[in-house]
Amino acid sequence: MPRVNLPDVALEVRKNIIKMLAFAGSGHTAGAMGSADLFTYLYFGGEVKVRRDDPTWEDRDRVVLSCGHYAPVLYSCLGMAGFFPLEELSTLRKLGSRLQGHVVRHIEYNGGRKLAHDQLPGVENTGGPLGQGVSIAVGMAIAARMKKQKHRVICVGSDGEMDEGQTWEAYMSAAKYKLGNLIFIIDRNEIQISGNVSDVMPIESVGKKLEAFGLRVKEIDGHNFEEIGSIFPWARMYPDQPKAVIMNTTPGKGVSFMEKNYLWHGIPPNKDQAIEALMELTGGGQNEVLG
Amino acid sequence: MKYLVDDLETVEMKAVRDGFGEGLLDLGKRNEKVVALCADLRESVRVEGFSKAYPDRYIEVGVAEQNMIGIAAGLALEGFIPFAASYAVFSPGRSWDQIRVSVAYTHSNVKIVGGHAGISVGPDGATHQAMEDIAMMRVLPNMIVVVPCDAEQTKKATLALADYKGPAYLRLTRSKTAMFTNRSTPFEIGKAQILRTGKQLTIVGCGPVLYSALMAAEELKEEIDIEVINMHTIKPLDADALIRSAKKTGKVLTIEEHQVNGGLGGAVAEVLAEQAPTKMLRLGMNDAFGESGDSDELMTKYGLDKDGVVRATRKLV
Numbered sequence: 073m074p075r076v077n078l079p080d081v082a083l084e085v086r087k088n089i090i091k092m093l094a095f096a097g098s099g100h101t102a103g104a105m106g107s108a109d110l111f112t113y114l115y116f117g118g119e120v121k122v123r124r125d126d127p128t129w130e131d132r133d134r135v136v137l138s139c140g141h142y143a144p145v146l147y148s149c150l151g152m153a154g155f156f157p158l159e160e161l162s163t164l165r166k167l168g169s170r171l172q173g174h175v176v177r178h179i180e181y182n183g184g185r186k187l188a189h190d191q192l193p194g195v196e197n198t199g200g201p202l203g204q205g206v207s208i209a210v211g212m213a214i215a216a217r218m219k220k221q222k223h224r225v226i227c228v229g230s231d232g233e234m235d236e237g238q239t240w241e242a243y244m245s246a247a248k249y250k251l252g253n254l255i256f257i258i259d260r261n262e263i264q265i266s267g268n269v270s271d272v273m274p275i276e277s278v279g280k281k282l283e284a285f286g287l288r289v290k291e292i293d294g295h296n297f298e299e300i301g302s303i304f305p306w307a308r309m310y311p312d313q314p315k316a317v318i319m320n321t322t323p324g325k326g327v328s329f330m331e332k333n334y335l336w337h338g339i340p341p342n343k344d345q346a347i348e349a350l351m352e353l354t355g356g357g358q359n360e361v362l363g
Numbered sequence: 364m365k366y367l368v369d370d371l372e373t374v375e376m377k378a379v380r381d382g383f384g385e386g387l388l389d390l391g392k393r394n395e396k397v398v399a400l401c402a403d404l405r406e407s408v409r410v411e412g413f414s415k416a417y418p419d420r421y422i423e424v425g426v427a428e429q430n431m432i433g434i435a436a437g438l439a440l441e442g443f444i445p446f447a448a449s450y451a452v453f454s455p456g457r458s459w460d461q462i463r464v465s466v467a468y469t470h471s472n473v474k475i476v477g478g479h480a481g482i483s484v485g486p487d488g489a490t491h492q493a494m495e496d497i498a499m500m501r502v503l504p505n506m507i508v509v510v511p512c513d514a515e516q517t518k519k520a521t522l523a524l525a526d527y528k529g530p531a532y533l534r535l536t537r538s539k540t541a542m543f544t545n546r547s548t549p550f551e552i553g554k555a556q557i558l559r560t561g562k563q564l565t566i567v568g569c570g571p572v573l574y575s576a577l578m579a580a581e582e583l584k585e586e587i588d589i590e591v592i593n594m595h596t597i598k599p600l601d602a603d604a605l606i607r608s609a610k611k612t613g614k615v616l617t618i619e620e621h622q623v624n625g626g627l628g629g630a631v632a633e634v635l636a637e638q639a640p641t642k643m644l645r646l647g648m649n650d651a652f653g654e655s656g657d658s659d660e661l662m663t664k665y666g667l668d669k670d671g672v673v674r675a676t677r678k679l680v
Contacts, residue, residue, distance in 0.1 A: 177440065179470045181528035197440070198469045201460055207430045208465055211437020211445075214422060218398075219441070238461070241430035249422075 078297045081152070082112040086326045087353055088148040088161055094346035096165040099173065102323035102336040103230060104145035106261045106294070110319060113300040114226065115149040121223065124154040127193040133223050134212050136197045138205025139230040139259065140174035141338070146195070147171050155194040174200030203238030205229065206256065210246050213254035213314075224307075225254045232264030235273045240285065246314035247286025254314040255307050256287070259294065261323040263334035279318055287316040294321035326353050366548045366558055371577060376539040379571060380478055382514030383535050384409025386521025387446060391417045396442065397525055400435050402428050402449040408478035408535065410448050428454040429461045432473070436465035439472040444525055451477025451493030451534060459499055466530045467503040474524050475500070478535040481570065481620030482653045482661045485538065489652040497569075498625025500532040501598040508597040509552060510534040510569040510619075510627075513542045516595065519550035527552055536620070538658040540571035555601035557608070561590035564676060565608040568618040569594050569627050572667050576618055579672035587680060600630050606639045615643040616679050618672060623647040644679040646672065 085108045093099045114120045114135060123129045137146050144164065151158045156170070163169035170192040177198050178191045196212075199205045209227035216223060233239060246254055260278070262269050269275060282289045288310045292299040300319075307315045323337070324330025327349040330341075341349055368374055390397040391413050398420040401410045405423070414421040422438075424431040428449050435445035447454065455462050455477060466473045480493040501508045509524065509531065511517040517535065524531045548556075558573065559580055564587055566576045573593055580589035590608050594601065609615050615635065617628035628645030635641045646666060653661060662668045666675065 177469050179440065179472065181470070181472070198464050201464050203429070204433050204436075204461055204465050207433020207461070208437040208440070210430070211434035211439075212441055213437075214434065215438045215441030215443055218419070218443070238427075238429040238433065241424070241427035242433065245422075245424055245427070245430055245434065 076116050078112055078117060081116045082109050083353060084152060085112050085145065085148045087350055088152070089144045090341060090346050090349045090353070092144055092148065092161045092164040093340035094343060095162045096340060098165060099144060099340045100141040100338050101340055102263060102330060103139060103142045103259060103261060105327065105330065106321040106323040106325045107142055107145050107228065107259050108325065109295050109297065110228070110257065110300055111145045111149045113297055115153045117297070117301060119301065119304050120226065122194065127155060131221060131223050134196050134225045136205045136209040136212065136225065136227040137175050137199050138209070138227055139202065139233050140199025140205070142228070143173065143175050146175060147192070150192070150194040156192060202233040203236030206239045206242040209254060209256070210242050210251065213246070213251040214249055216253055217251070223253070227254070227256050228259065229256060230259045231261065231269050231275060231278065232272070234258070234275050234278070243282065243285040243287060250312045251314045252311040255303065256314065256316045257303070258316060258318055259321055260318050261321045263323045263337055265334070265337045267334050282316045288313045289316050289318065291318040291320065294319035295325060328352060366556060367543050368545050371543060371581065374541040374543055377514040377542050378539045379511060379514055379517045379536045380409045382511070382517030383476065383521050383533070384412050386518040388412045388416060390522060390525050391420065394444065394525055396444045398422065398438055398443045398445050400424060400431050400445055400447040402426055402431050402453060404449055404478070408448040408450070408476065428458040432458040432461035432475070433465055435473045436469060436471045444472055444474070446474045446476055448476035448478060450491060451480040451496040452491055455496055455499050455532070456493060463503055467505045470505050470529060472528055472530070474531050474533060476533045476535060479537045480534045481536050482648065482665055482667065483536055483538045483571070483620060483658040485658040485661060486655050488655040492653040494620070494622050494648045494653065495625070496534060497597055497619070497621050497627065498629065501630060506530050506532060507552065507599065508532045508534070509595060510597060511595050512570055512573045512593050513540060513544055515542055515544050515546065515548065516550055520595070523550060523552050534570070536571055541574040543574055543577060553596045553599045553601060555604040556593040556595065557590065557604070558593050559589065559591040561588040561612065563588040563612055564614040564616065564680065565590045565592060565612045566616045566618060566672070567592045567594050567605065567627065567631055569597060570620055572618055572620050575662070575667060575669045575672045578669040579676060582669065582673060583676060587676065589676065594627060597627055597630055600634060602634045602638065605631060605634055609635055609639050609641040613641060614679050615641050616646060616675055617643065618646045618667070620667060621647050623649055642679065644675055646675045
């Protein structure tokens with residue numbers, strides 16, 4: 073994948089998120105916007121190995137989206153990376169679309185039942201009910217080791233997700249099996265659907281907890297591409313231990329009226345809000361953003 | 364009775380779970396894609412043999428059934444054939460959402476094995492007697508549900524499920540029960556087995572409790588001519604075999620170690636009500652929890668032994 077100007081790409085990713093959510097009329101805005109820099113790095117930073125023409129290539133890095141409601145940021149990146157036509161982004165959450173409200177992976181076997189919709193290329197897991205992707209990532213990492221494969225499993229989850237006990241079950245098992253090929257990236261945006269994380273269910277000191285569960289922990293600024301990029305050389309230093317990256321982000325990043333406001337967790341912008349958001353993101357006039 | 368052992372009175376007693384253990388061990392040798400997971404119950408659900416013979420393909424998750432199913436799904440997405448085993452009260456009991464999303468919807472090739480199902484679990488009491496698992500699993504799209512009748516059939520079912528591509532639930536019981544099928548008895552997923560032919564009443568059952576039905580049919584043979592069907596696959600249900608028999612006899616009794624609501628009885632009632640309305644009675648747990656006691660005592664108290672089937676049959680006639 074060619075090297076690109078990451079801030080420019082991230083801006084496009086965010087604009088797409090705003091547009092697709094406004095078209096959809098429902099969906100989750102804050103987490104997708106806040107993690108746009110991470111996903112931009114994953115798909116356009118040249119680090120993560122994936123092939124748009126061969127989405128199930130055996131040696132690809134597996135990017136598991138455990139917080140499945142972040143779907144718009146993943147779809148935006150996959151579309152921009154050429155996994156499917158970019159125009160399809162406007163079908164998010166519409167009847168018959170491959171862009172389901174939450175991410176879906178579906179395995180077809182001969183004679184197996186079909187889904188009501190097709191599978192979107194590039195999506196590795198079904199997610200939405202929180203915690204499940206964390207375990208799936210552990211399974212994928214064990215599988216890679218059993219098959220003596222060299223790829224990594226990168227699981228993106230969120231801080232609110234850690235309320236689910238399954239995440240802690242999964243962390244323990246990752247440590248037990250010394251899964252050095254597994255990186256958990258936890259979006260520490262301090263919001264969840266009904267409030268701030270510290271009010272709904274405090275998780276601090278989350279780094280110490282993860283260390284106590286046997287993970288190698290690193291904390292980064294999720295809006296700094298250098299720090300995001302530092303995850304991977306750091307991870308290679310510990311081949312026998314699973315990693316957890318606490319990625320501090322601003323939910324709704326890039327749109328001032330969305331930032332750090334938990335009310336934007338689970339709602340989309342309406343048309344006027346979308347225009348306002350796009351104007352702020354581009355720093356341009358109304359005519360430009362509507363185009 | 365070509366499918367059955369020669370003498371129903373003097374059959375070998377063997378636990379269904381032992382048939383699973385043998386099948387799984389056999390699979391370990393036959394198919395290197397088969398892996399096993401267990402939640403701290405590997406001796407109880409007979410994964411022990413596999414775990415010792417193939418330690419590199421065995422994953423012990425501890426008492427964490429939700430994580431077990433998720434890991435199994437991850438392994439299946441990478442091409443493995445995971446058998447994820449625990450007690451049925453724990454999985455699917457506690458892992459149903461993970462099964463729904465990461466297995467059924469994803470259509471991942473995971474085999475969920477629920478051990479110690481039914482009232483015959485015995486002294487552990489109602490907390491450990493899964494009487495709802497068939498209902499929980501058969502309601503899931505993409506999921507198939509298999510309840511073998513004895514250890515011999517369980518071994519065959521285990522092998523067949525490894526070849527079947529897609530999510531599946533295999534239900535096991537704990538106690539030693541009658542081995543009334545034999546090595547040459549065929550087994551095919553989704554194909555009901557007529558264990559005994561008759562003209563006046565059909566008993567449709569699943570699991571080891573079918574032995575009670577066979578004994579009852581023998582006892583009542585001068586009185587009423589009973590057909591006994593082993594509906595070992597609850598989903599997909601063999602509707603053709605069921606309807607053919609129901610139309611012939613005009614009366615259907617279902618029998619299962621499960622709530623009468625939502626299990627085999629429910630599945631049979633759904634098919635018959637729509638396609639061949641037939642007088643029927645469901646024998647099983649009547650919307651109640653079990654209790655501690657010996658396996659045999661409990662089967663007697665809850666009407667699932669031979670005498671219970673005789674009483675239910677007379678009631679239906």
